[in-house]
Amino acid sequence: MTSAERVAVVGTGLIGTSIAMAAVRAGEAVRGFDIDPAVLAEAAERSGLTPAATLGECVGGATLVFACTPIPELPGLVAEILRRSPEAVVSDVGSVKSHVMAEVSAAADAADLPRYVGGHPMGGSERSGPSHASASVLDGVVWVLTPGPGVPQASVDRLSTWIEKVGARPVPMEAERHDRLVAMVSHLPQVASTSLMGLAAAEEAGEPEILLLAAGGFRDLTRLAASSPHLWSDILLANGDAIVRAIDLYVERLNGLRSLIGARDAAEVERAFGEAKEARLSLAAKPQVKAGVAVLQVPVPDRPGVLAEVTAAMSEAGVNIEDLQIVHSPEGGRGTVHLTVAADAATDAEKALRDRWFEPLRLA
Amino acid sequence: MTSAERVAVVGTGLIGTSIAMAAVRAGEAVRGFDIDPAVLAEAAERSGLTPAATLGECVGGATLVFACTPIPELPGLVAEILRRSPEAVVSDVGSVKSHVMAEVSAAADAADLPRYVGGHPMGGSERSGPSHASASVLDGVVWVLTPGPGVPQASVDRLSTWIEKVGARPVPMEAERHDRLVAMVSHLPQVASTSLMGLAAAEEAGEPEILLLAAGGFRDLTRLAASSPHLWSDILLANGDAIVRAIDLYVERLNGLRSLIGARDAAEVERAFGEAKEARLSLAAKPQVKAGVAVLQVPVPDRPGVLAEVTAAMSEAGVNIEDLQIVHSPEGGRGTVHLTVAADAATDAEKALRDRWFEPLRLA
Numbered sequence: 001m002t003s004a005e006r007v008a009v010v011g012t013g014l015i016g017t018s019i020a021m022a023a024v025r026a027g028e029a030v031r032g033f034d035i036d037p038a039v040l041a042e043a044a045e046r047s048g049l050t051p052a053a054t055l056g057e058c059v060g061g062a063t064l065v066f067a068c069t070p071i072p073e074l075p076g077l078v079a080e081i082l083r084r085s086p087e088a089v090v091s092d093v094g095s096v097k098s099h100v101m102a103e104v105s106a107a108a109d110a111a112d113l114p115r116y117v118g119g120h121p122m123g124g125s126e127r128s129g130p131s132h133a134s135a136s137v138l139d140g141v142v143w144v145l146t147p148g149p150g151v152p153q154a155s156v157d158r159l160s161t162w163i164e165k166v167g168a169r170p171v172p173m174e175a176e177r178h179d180r181l182v183a184m185v186s187h188l189p190q191v192a193s194t195s196l197m198g199l200a201a202a203e204e205a206g207e208p209e210i211l212l213l214a215a216g217g218f219r220d221l222t223r224l225a226a227s228s229p230h231l232w233s234d235i236l237l238a239n240g241d242a243i244v245r246a247i248d249l250y251v252e253r254l255n256g257l258r259s260l261i262g263a264r265d266a267a268e269v270e271r272a273f274g275e276a277k278e279a280r281l282s283l284a285a286k287p288q289v290k291a292g293v294a295v296l297q298v299p300v301p302d303r304p305g306v307l308a309e310v311t312a313a314m315s316e317a318g319v320n321i322e323d324l325q326i327v328h329s330p331e332g333g334r335g336t337v338h339l340t341v342a343a344d345a346a347t348d349a350e351k352a353l354r355d356r357w358f359e360p361l362r363l364a
Numbered sequence: 365m366t367s368a369e370r371v372a373v374v375g376t377g378l379i380g381t382s383i384a385m386a387a388v389r390a391g392e393a394v395r396g397f398d399i400d401p402a403v404l405a406e407a408a409e410r411s412g413l414t415p416a417a418t419l420g421e422c423v424g425g426a427t428l429v430f431a432c433t434p435i436p437e438l439p440g441l442v443a444e445i446l447r448r449s450p451e452a453v454v455s456d457v458g459s460v461k462s463h464v465m466a467e468v469s470a471a472a473d474a475a476d477l478p479r480y481v482g483g484h485p486m487g488g489s490e491r492s493g494p495s496h497a498s499a500s501v502l503d504g505v506v507w508v509l510t511p512g513p514g515v516p517q518a519s520v521d522r523l524s525t526w527i528e529k530v531g532a533r534p535v536p537m538e539a540e541r542h543d544r545l546v547a548m549v550s551h552l553p554q555v556a557s558t559s560l561m562g563l564a565a566a567e568e569a570g571e572p573e574i575l576l577l578a579a580g581g582f583r584d585l586t587r588l589a590a591s592s593p594h595l596w597s598d599i600l601l602a603n604g605d606a607i608v609r610a611i612d613l614y615v616e617r618l619n620g621l622r623s624l625i626g627a628r629d630a631a632e633v634e635r636a637f638g639e640a641k642e643a644r645l646s647l648a649a650k651p652q653v654k655a656g657v658a659v660l661q662v663p664v665p666d667r668p669g670v671l672a673e674v675t676a677a678m679s680e681a682g683v684n685i686e687d688l689q690i691v692h693s694p695e696g697g698r699g700t701v702h703l704t705v706a707a708d709a710a711t712d713a714e715k716a717l718r719d720r721w722f723e724p725l726r727l728a
Contacts, residue, residue, distance in 0.1 A: 122577060142576055142577065144577075171576075177571075178577075181567075181571060181573070181574045181577050182577055184563070184564060184567055184574060185564060185574055185575065185577050185578035185582045186577065186578070186581065186582065188560070188563075189560065189581045189582050189584075189585040190581065191618065191621055192556055192560060192585060192618070193581070193585060193640075194621070194636065194637055194640040194641075195614060195617045195618050195621060195640075196552070196553065196556060196614065197640040197643050197644050197647075198617055198636060198639060198640040198643070199548070199552075199613055199614055199617050200548060200549060200643070201639065201640065201643035203545075203548055204643075207541075207545060209545070210545045210548060210549055211549065211647060212506055212535070213486060213506065213508075213542075213545050213546055213549050213550065214549035214550070214647070217550065217553045217554065217557070217587075217588045218549045218550065218553050219647070220553075220584050220585070220587055220588065221553040221556060221557060221584070221585055221588070222640075222644050222647070223581075223584055223644070224581045224584065224585070225637075225640040225641060225643070225644040226641050226644040226645055227637075227641070228641075229633075229634045229635075229637035229638040229641055230634060232633075232634075232637050233630050233633045233634040233637065234630075236625050236633055237625065237628050237630055237633065240625050240626060240628060243622075243625055244622055244625060244626050247618055247619075247621070247622045247625075248622070249563055250559060250560065250563055250618065251615050251618055251619065251622075253559045253562055253563050254555065254556070254559050254611055254614065254615055254618075255611075255615065257555055257558070257559060257611070258607075258608055258611045258612070258615075261600050261601065261604050261607055261608060261611075262604060262608050264601050264604060266597050266598075266601055269593075269596075269597045269600055269601065270593045270594060270596075270597040271593075272558065272562060273558055273589075273591075273593035273596050273597065274593040275562060275565065276557075276558040276559075276561040276562040276565065276586075276589040277558075277589060277590050277591070277592075277593055279561050279562070279564070279565035279568075279589070280561050280586050280587070280589040280590040281590055283561075283575060283578075283583070283586070305678075305679035307675040307678075307679075307685050307688060308672070308675035308676045308678065308679035310675075311671040311672035311674075311675045311676075312672045312675075312676060314669075314671075314672065315669035315671075315672035321671050324671060324688060325689070
């Protein structure tokens with residue numbers, strides 16, 4: 001059943017098109033616009049959204065509009081959408097909120113602001129463009145909503161209802177708090193990874209053999225460093241204050257360990273490592289951000305063919321494997337495979353594994 | 365054919381037993397000793413080494429001895445082995461070299477020192493104990509040798525010949541250089557990971573929802589934080605000076621990015637990220653430390669059953685999968701699976717994949 005909302009998406013890249021796909025899957029109709037006609041055509045073909053020839057045609061008469069462009073374009077665009085669709089609640093999907101909201105406040109007519117609700121669906125991807133869009137990008141993900149002062153609760157509720165309908169999980173939160181938390185667990189890891197890779201590359205100039213000695217841990221820590229410089233420059237500058245604070249806290253902690261190592265204080269070094277280990281092991285037992293998936297921990301013997309058995313069991317049960325990791329327990333024991341599957345397929349997956357004498361443990 | 369060497373291994377944990385297994389596989393006989401009789405018995409059963417009742421019985425008459433205990437026990441043990449086996453070249457497997465060599469110099473008779481050659485086989489594991497030992501731990505890995513002054517080249521050559529015979533790759537290097545390089549690409553990543561996890565755990569105390577917002581990048585960066593605190597305390601303290609330098613350089617680089625972000629200098633932030641991205645992508649195209657393995661990059665469509673096809677192809681070809689990663693290219697494209705297999709099985713693996721219409725690309 002189509003809801004009472006008339007929904008428009010402006011900017012049909014990865015997130016915009018994924019929103020359209022999730023909406024169409026839920027039986028909702030969506031109108032879309034992009035300044036690049038080729039991108040819009042691909043998005044329309046992929047998602048089934050109705051392409052509009054102009055921004056005005058896209059948002060005129062809409063009751064819910066999502067602005068899905070890069071951060072620098074969001075404020076002006078949101079202000080314009082608010083003017084052109086006087087009945088609509090307008091949201092955006094920028095991964096930084098305080099900055100975008102302040103700029104929207106400056107750019108928009110004050111009378112329009114109670115119709116604007118900041119948002120951040122946390123199911124992005126390091127990929128971009130409509131060709132990589134998928135309804136599953138939003139499946140069960142946390143979709144933070146950051147209404148400013150003066151926004152009626154009814155508007156937030158309407159937005160939340162629609163978000164739940166398309167499969168995500170609305171989480172209202174103050175914008176400043178959102179920015180502070182993502183600075184720590186999303187933006188700081190990116191800075192830490194890029195800094196480590198940059199440092200090793202600088203050392204390599206004088207020591208070409210250094211990467212001969214770089215093992216798996218180094219690769220884990222530097223994987224994020226391959227992300228888009230342009231995208232990250234936008235994010236880091238827009239969330240600059242929170243990131244500067246996060247870097248300062250991180251440097252403080254690194255210098256704390258440095259002092260303990262410099263003083264050869266074995267007991268305190270071991271204590272600091274023990275605390276971090278405990279926190280990491282408890283994190284491993286927690287659900288992923290994607291609440292729509294389940295992680296099955298499967299102990300396996302180390303012999304040829306065992307992964308083929310695990311994956312064949314999933315294939316026969318019709319279960320799609322979202323992710324698979326081969327994990328060696330730091331405490332020893334046999335090898336362990338972490339299988340990530342859709343939450344509603346987890347019971348089937350567990351049964352198929354038990355039928356083949358595996359002993360899966362559901363983590364989340 | 366058995367070589368002219370009479371080889372002894374003291375300390376039969378993961379590395380000591382793995383050395384014995386690689387030696388036995390190459391047709392060499394090995395004598396072993398461990399202060400824990402149960403550990404020694406398990407190592408003997410697993411590897412085929414000949415257990416000795418005492419240290420003296422183990423190393424008496426040996427011509428090559430490997431000391432394979434934790435770092436704090438190495439110097440005294442090496443000094444004693446040098447005294448008890450006057451014909452032998454003695455090496456150790458500690459992951460830090462300058463510190464161990466200085467302590468050996470202090471503990472041993474000066475006349476014995478030219479028979480001591482520091483070493484570090486870089487194929488360890490986060491696991492421990494003889495039950496996790498395997499000859500493959502040493503297959504094709506870089507085995508750094510750090511002879512001190514006064515060690516005859518002939519002794520280094522004998523050691524190198526034997527190391528090659530059991531399947532690893534001897535790389536002579538100055539001890540200080542080894543320590544400086546591993547501080548950067550092995551020890552610093554550990555410190556960076558532990559610090560990030562410790563910081564997030566501290567924040568979580570006041571913000572229980574913070575980990576709800578933590579996605580895959582955070583998990584990648586903090587995986588190492590689950591390593592053994594005791595082991596790492598030993599390593600970090602033994603390589604303290606090099607690690608303090610590495611942390612200082614890392615903090616300097618973090619603060620550099622912090623300044624650029626604080627000044628909202630988009631062009632310079634983007635340039636720093638671009639350099640790191642380029643370095644990371646070039647690293648991804650380089651061989652892993654384990655020269656004995658090959659990595660196949662396999663583009664795959666995103667549909668149920670595709671991993672089952674890949675793994676079944678390996679199983680039917682009799683190829684053991686050493687590691688498997690599902691990777692999303694930051695540049696877009698379809699999903700990609702990275703398959704790690706033994707180097708001598710790579711051609712079979714490629715053929716089996718092509719027979720099923722996959723298009724594997726061999727990275728290393």
